[in-house]
Structure formats: C-alpha cells, structure tokens
Amino acid sequence: MSLPHALLTSLLEKPSSGLELAQRFSKSIGYFWQASHQQIYRELVRLEKAGWVQSTANEGARGRKRTYEVLPEGKVELKRWIALPSEHKNLRDEMMVRVRAAAVVGPKGLTKGIEERLESHRKQLALYKAIRKKDFEGKKETRTVALQRRILEVGIEYERLYVAFCEDVLKELA
Incomplete structure (x- = not known):
C-alpha cells in the first residue's frame, strides 16, 4: 500500500x-x-x-x-x-521469534515481555470495540459503512487472536 x-x-x-x-x-x-x-x-x-x-x-x-x-x-x-493485485505479506513479528527461541534456550525474561504485549493488545482491543460501538452500532448499513465496519472487525479479530496467544504462552511459561 x-x-x-x-x-x-x-x-x-x-x-x-x-x-x-x-x-x-x-x-x-x-x-x-x-x-x-x-x-x-x-x-x-x-x-x-x-x-x-x-x-x-x-x-x-x-x-x-x-x-x-x-x-x-x-x-x-x-x-x-x-484494481491492482495486492501482494500478500507474511507475518513478521519479533515476539513470535522470541517465543520460538525460548522454546530452545529457555524462557528466562520472556514473561515480562509477553505480559506487556498482552496488556497492549487488550487496550487496543478495548479501543476497537469502543470505536465499533460509537461509530457503527445503530448506523444504517450502507456499502461504505459495511466496508469500514468490516475493516474494524478484522482489527478486532487480530487483537483477540493476539490476546489469546499471549494468554496461552503465559500459561505454558507458568
């Protein structure tokens, strides 16, 4: 883009x-x-x-x-x-490499980083949900509104997924 x-x-x-x-x-x-x-x-x-x-x-x-x-x-x-084709970009996330590295060398120090990331994604998820409520609930569903809402829903799903990922990793580290 x-x-x-x-x-x-x-x-x-x-x-x-x-x-x-x-x-x-x-x-x-x-x-x-x-x-x-x-x-x-x-x-x-x-x-x-x-x-x-x-x-x-x-x-x-x-x-x-x-x-x-x-x-x-x-x-x-x-x-x-x-109208141009959109190039698919693979996920590039340093946290994923840190978790993978912790699997082979041990998780020393990783918990704090995961907890911070979890908090950040929880805040972003709450923000997206607040935006959805303020900007889309009760609004007439025109094509423009539907497409804008769908973009927001992708953001919400991403944040939910990352929150679940962090929670799961923290359980494994405990």
Whole structure:
C-alpha cells in the first residue's frame, strides 16, 4: 500500500486541512498504515504537484492553513490503484521469534515481555470495540459503512487472536 493512496482515500471521505487529515488518519487508517505528520505534509505537496489534489487557503485562518480536496485525476488514480493485485505479506513479528527461541534456550525474561504485549493488545482491543460501538452500532448499513465496519472487525479479530496467544504462552511459561 502506499501513503498517497491512503491520503486520497481519507480526503475523499472528507476534504481537510493537513492537521485535520493527520488527526483523522491516526484515528482510522493509521491503525493499519502508520504515517507521521511530516510524512503526511510532504505527501500532500507531492499529491498537489501531481495534480491529484488541490488546496485552498482557509479564509481567516492564521498561518498557512489550507484545505485539501481530491481532484478528478486523483480519483482516477485511486481507482487505478484499487484494481491492482495486492501482494500478500507474511507475518513478521519479533515476539513470535522470541517465543520460538525460548522454546530452545529457555524462557528466562520472556514473561515480562509477553505480559506487556498482552496488556497492549487488550487496550487496543478495548479501543476497537469502543470505536465499533460509537461509530457503527445503530448506523444504517450502507456499502461504505459495511466496508469500514468490516475493516474494524478484522482489527478486532487480530487483537483477540493476539490476546489469546499471549494468554496461552503465559500459561505454558507458568
């Protein structure tokens, strides 16, 4: 996936200033595709130079606050990108290697790391469930809402799986 396409998607959902986009991004797409504010701002400049977005100065705003919106060429690019095949990426998780290593050299020191990871995944799971309740319960199930909800459900299942994994490993280590 590429950051430009993630930003085009987010701007099609709602035209925004760079700051608003970065804040919304970190609370949605950012859960599965991270980008710093600096990366987002740099990419917005590139998108504008490519003719995929345009920015307009916000009336009465202090500084250089601009609102970005997707141009027809940007929408064409996003449609082109959507149609491309998506490469499957294998899981790459250091914790899995640590558990495997503990199986052959002993688990000394591993418990604390697993407990920390368990807590982190429990918090993320609780956050995703809160988002589901706030953003999707009782909402009319349009195609857009259904697809966005499905992405969230994948995140929930991932967190549930990781919580169960950590709990199982801790039982084995006890």
